């Protein structure tokens with residue numbers, strides 16, 4: 001997959017995007033990350049990318065010309081169409097399903113906003129907007145890296161064990177079950193016996209129950225839309241009641 005990023009801070013990407021799984025995906029050619037400096041698409045001596053907002057108000061607004069010029073230039077790097085996504089707190093909320101849909105693309109162009117906002121006319125040149133959550137960061141660079149990280153680990157061959165991106169939090173609409181490794185007793189707390197039993201069916205049943213309990217306690221909103229049997233829904237209800245009693 002090729003990901004093009006348009007930003008005024010390409011240097012922000014060097015550490016996180018060269019380390020660990022994303023770094024190795026790039027080294028192995030599974031992910032190609034191309035960083036484009038927005039200032040290369042300015043035409044004035046100061047390489048200006050922002051200006052005062054019409055109508056007044058605090059902060060600066062990103063000018064449309066450099067952004068649209070950059071989007072056009074980056075689009076034209078390849079013959080095939082590539083969707084353009086603008087990172088903005090007013091975008092569509094990013095989640096695992098959104099990550100999966102982006103992961104199926106051959107190419108994606110990410111546009112990082114800065115300052116107080118982006119001139120509205122830029123959005124006519126975008127196919128989608130992405131917000132990584134209901135909070136405001138200083139720019140779209142960290143959100144772009146979050147999106148790249150989440151998408152990269154879903155690309156075929158990126159994770160050693162193909163199953164590990166399947167069998168995890170959110171895949172089933174539930175949080176992940178608790179995990180344990182050695183030692184079997186740590187700090188006086190034992191690993192649940194069932195995990196040492198070698199009984200795969202019992203282990204799977206235990207993990208599913210724990211995932212439901214944990215989701216009901218921590219993210220009851222996810223329980224609503226999770227696919228659960230009647231018994232499982234009762235289990236979720238009981239886990240929720242336990243919290244209300246505490």
Ligand code: ADE
Nearest residue numbers: 087088089131132137143
């Ligand atoms: N830019 C600033 N905050 C953001 C957010 N939460 N998501 C995406 N882009 C942003």
